Amino acid sequence: MSQVEHTAAGVPNDLEPYWMPFTANRAFKAAPRLIVSAKGMRLGTADGRSVIDAIAGMWCCNAGHNRDPIVAAIQRQAAELDYVTAFQFGHPGAFELAARIAALAPGDLDHVFFCNSGSEAVDTALKIALAFHAIRGEGSRTRLIGRERGYHGVGFGGISVGGIVANRKLFGTLLAGVDHLPTTYSRDHQAFTKGEPEWGAHLADELERIVALHDASTIAAVIVEPMAGSTGVLPAPKGYLQRLREICDRHRLLLIFDEVITGFGRLGPCFAAERYGVQPDMITFAKGVTSGTVPMGGVLVRKGLYDTFMRGPEHLVELFHGYTYSAHPLACAAGLATLDVYRDEDLFARAAALEPVFADAVMSLKGLPGVLDIRTVGLAAGIDLAPHPDGPGKRGFAAMNEAFHRQDAVIRLAGDTIALSPSLIVTADEIGEIVDKVARTIRAVG
Numbered sequence: 001m002s003q004v005e006h007t008a009a010g011v012p013n014d015l016e017p018y019w020m021p022f023t024a025n026r027a028f029k030a031a032p033r034l035i036v037s038a039k040g041m042r043l044g045t046a047d048g049r050s051v052i053d054a055i056a057g058m059w060c061c062n063a064g065h066n067r068d069p070i071v072a073a074i075q076r077q078a079a080e081l082d083y084v085t086a087f088q089f090g091h092p093g094a095f096e097l098a099a100r101i102a103a104l105a106p107g108d109l110d111h112v113f114f115c116n117s118g119s120e121a122v123d124t125a126l127k128i129a130l131a132f133h134a135i136r137g138e139g140s141r142t143r144l145i146g147r148e149r150g151y152h153g154v155g156f157g158g159i160s161v162g163g164i165v166a167n168r169k170l171f172g173t174l175l176a177g178v179d180h181l182p183t184t185y186s187r188d189h190q191a192f193t194k195g196e197p198e199w200g201a202h203l204a205d206e207l208e209r210i211v212a213l214h215d216a217s218t219i220a221a222v223i224v225e226p227m228a229g230s231t232g233v234l235p236a237p238k239g240y241l242q243r244l245r246e247i248c249d250r251h252r253l254l255l256i257f258d259e260v261i262t263g264f265g266r267l268g269p270c271f272a273a274e275r276y277g278v279q280p281d282m283i284t285f286a287k288g289v290t291s292g293t294v295p296m297g298g299v300l301v302r303k304g305l306y307d308t309f310m311r312g313p314e315h316l317v318e319l320f321h322g323y324t325y326s327a328h329p330l331a332c333a334a335g336l337a338t339l340d341v342y343r344d345e346d347l348f349a350r351a352a353a354l355e356p357v358f359a360d361a362v363m364s365l366k367g368l369p370g371v372l373d374i375r376t377v378g379l380a381a382g383i384d385l386a387p388h389p390d391g392p393g394k395r396g397f398a399a400m401n402e403a404f405h406r407q408d409a410v411i412r413l414a415g416d417t418i419a420l421s422p423s424l425i426v427t428a429d430e431i432g433e434i435v436d437k438v439a440r441t442i443r444a445v446g
């Protein structure tokens, strides 16, 4: 048996075998950022430092790290029922969690299909949309519509409807029959905007153009993030989602909100659909449902959709889709305990109350060298840095290293954009600490 050797700081000597996801492997392994513990707003590093987590893990640990009730629930569940297949079997936690999530969702989004990640949630929602039209006798509705600068995970469905060029271009022909709406972001119209921009609702009308081009009878669904997080925190302009909804209604297209980031309080209400006052036909979620503790994702589905599937012959499986780990008992236990924490600590209301404090603090970075734009919404912010003369992303990468190694902060990057998304337990003082560290970081890499 091979023995892995460690340095004095507890870092394995050989970092090579692990091929890290979405990571510049060579650069990382030259100056590794290793985390060994976490509590609340802080992470512990392998070399014994305590760093502030400005991004809630990765938009997911909304209740903070290693919360006692969530840890205890996972431990209890692991000791009692580690696993049971979700195919033709069930366990109480799955039904309880679905009911709790449905109760938090707006309108008649009252059924939940479970999976294990945001990517799986997106692919599941797209498949439900196609199957829904097919079983109603409208099998010609196969086209899917996403958006430029959209991120919908890394499954083939998700990268097809997604609009991040680097995530698409080496992976063949992707799904056939996908169109993209334009991004709603324009620095000319929206620089340094808090909350939803005034400009841009008219861009929803592009959907009419796509419908005219292909005919509504060929289109199944439209998928958008109410706030595009991974491409730099781009909230939908005022009125934009309403207009998408109207056009979808006119042509009987399903509207899917990808709330993998916005779900569970990031923008204040549990789901962003509520903030925007728009009812989608499906909501994809993941991340915050378990506060990042155990992988889980899912799709909230409107009653009418679910009922359509239930009208088929009774002995038949209604949807030929699912995962070995759908509704995994540990994820369900984590989810139930997480929802308890959100409720008991009123964390969604707390996020809403902190939004102006957070927005003012982050906007104070305006004027620092190289800061081109800042956007804030809920407890999320995007700070665009001028690209480095050596190439796109270089300044951002330097900022991440500076923040981690010298300022004791974990930040996230999308190209040259710094993203901030603290846990909903963040205090006003901690917001100040984060912004201070980001300011020092920007000065250092400016």
Ligand code: PMP
Pocket (backbone or CB within 6 Å): 116, 117, 118, 119, 120, 122, 151, 152, 153, 154, 225, 229, 230, 258, 259, 260, 261, 286, 287
């Ligand atoms: N959709 C959105 C909107 C996301 O932000 C993400 C992840 N950041 C995903 C889907 C994919 O989630 P996962 O990484 O869990 O597959």
